[in-house]
Amino acid sequence: MLLIYTQKITPRIIYVFKHICTHVLGIPIKFTSKIEEFIAHDGAKLSYGKQSLGNEFFIQKVDLLMAQGFSELEIKVQPWDDTVCFFPVPEASDLPFDIFAASFYLLSRYEEYLPHVKDAEGRFPASESLAHQESFLHKPVVDIWAMKFREILVERFPNLKFSDRRYKVCTIVASENTFIFKNKGFLRSFVGLLSDLFQLQLGKVIDRLQVWIRIKDDPHDIFEDLIELIKQHKIYMLFMFQLSDFSLYDRNISHNRIPHRAVIKSVADYAKVGLLMGYYAMDEIRSLRKEKLRMEEIIHVPVEHVMNSKFNLRLPDQYNNLTELEINNDHSMGYPDVPGFRAGTCTPYLFYDINMEVTTPLKVHPYAFNSAVTETMTKTKLKEELARMLLEVKEVKGMFRGVFRNQDFSDYSNKEYYYSLLKQIHEIG
Structure with missing residues (x-):
């Protein structure tokens, strides 16, 4: 002591x-x-x-x-x-x-x-x-x-006792749009089809039609592939799904759609599932409560993990809303466009509210990498930066967290590159 x-x-x-x-x-x-x-x-x-x-x-x-x-x-x-x-x-x-x-x-x-x-x-x-x-x-x-x-x-003090830490890795997969074509409703689907035709994206037109007649899986529905990776390599992944009402800012399909709910349930059998807060839920506790109850109705357990879909933290109000709704783990602490440690740490920590001068029960899980940085960094530079940060976290036996989106692993993305980043983080071949 x-x-x-x-x-x-x-x-x-x-x-x-x-x-x-x-x-x-x-x-x-x-x-x-x-x-x-x-x-x-x-x-x-x-x-x-x-x-x-x-x-x-x-x-x-x-x-x-x-x-x-x-x-x-x-x-x-x-x-x-x-x-x-x-x-x-x-x-x-x-x-x-x-x-x-x-x-x-x-x-x-x-x-x-x-x-x-x-x-x-x-x-x-x-x-x-x-x-x-x-x-x-x-x-x-x-x-x-x-x-x-x-x-x-x-x-x-040579006799002072310490506990040992272990280096850990976690990947968070944020699903703002579970599907790109499936279950979008007639009007949205028709407008999307016209847009693809107008832009001469004939490959998308064919894919869209094949998904509609159910001879092809939706390109954004890559969850079975990631679950297979979890089973094969015993890696830790956390999946965040959005259940917001449709709006200008939130474009996911309805939370009532059976295929949407089925994906969430099947993923929850093999990995932790959390709530990806919609645009209004980040400000309004009423919207957040509604989304939380929707998720709990699907997974039949209390929502423990959330993430801010836009990463625009409004401290301390947003975190206080989570505390009020007894959500105890947030995964939004990081910069989506720059790799690094926003709070200077790779260790989960309790949030301190400076306005009220109190330690809250909310545990903040900081991330160091977001796949959005691929838009601003070259492949070589990013891989080097990732290797450097992983080494830093290993040396202090901390926890490295990386954030991806489900569409990163779809056929409409450079999925080989994103898989290579995922494998670099988890050190799998």
Whole structure:
């Protein structure tokens, strides 16, 4: 057990110390603000404050974890061994920076609360982030810092017990449109057929007709192929299906269509299934509740996993809606158009609401790769970037998450390329 002394025990201190020490390193911790108790303690102990009390392990703090709300901060990034850090502190500290304040800044998405320029989709863009501007977006720095912190603690307290982590990989398959031709209704199908003819896409016209008369599977219905991959290689996949009402923004078929429900049920027999939130569900709790109930009616178990289909997180409101509906796992934390670690970590973590200054029960599962980046990166560059990030995650024994779309593996896409990326992530031949 590691005893931690701090003059004032704040919600932010409890949150980030528990994440780094307990969730990442597996060290049981206890807090105290009583100097006598701290001095009398014989085992491993750490003080977090403006000055040390004696010869204990000491980390000098900056003011971030004592504050409330958010304000503009001056941040200077500097090298630390083979990585980077920020919030530097004087040499009296056993670490050259406040690891807990820096981790809190990234995990809480502090910078996303501050004024920033949104992209065309209303999202916080990677270019506005400290990690992108300082060129450490490809590194899970929170986990790297935690592992370095562990090494230093072991030197100081050889008897301190840690739990071991294991490197893991997960692929998320987001299905915004389960089918491209099937069950679209007469008017939509007829308009689609005319559009294909007008654009001289005769191959699509033939495919569409064959799907209609049921002599060919829908090109977007690639789920059996992925399930076969799961069975063959024992890999972990999570499938997200959209069940929104039809609108300008959400174009999937009705949730009542039997083939649509059949696909979801069959996938749920072999893999985890979650909800891909529609455009309105990201803002309106009423729409989110409706979509959640639809999914639960199909899979007959509570919805545990969700993903934002547009990745335009509106923090903290969107996450608070999930918490209110008792949805405990979100998989939207990443940049769809840039590879890297949006929250600086490859470890799932609880979301901290800065507005309310509370740790919520919502677990955030960050992803580092989204197949949408293939539109902006060359094949060689992307494969190199992927290899680099996978190595970074392996070294800290974290979890690498990649996001694909079902249409990536259809005949209308460069499916061999996407399968090669999927196999690179899971290291299968």
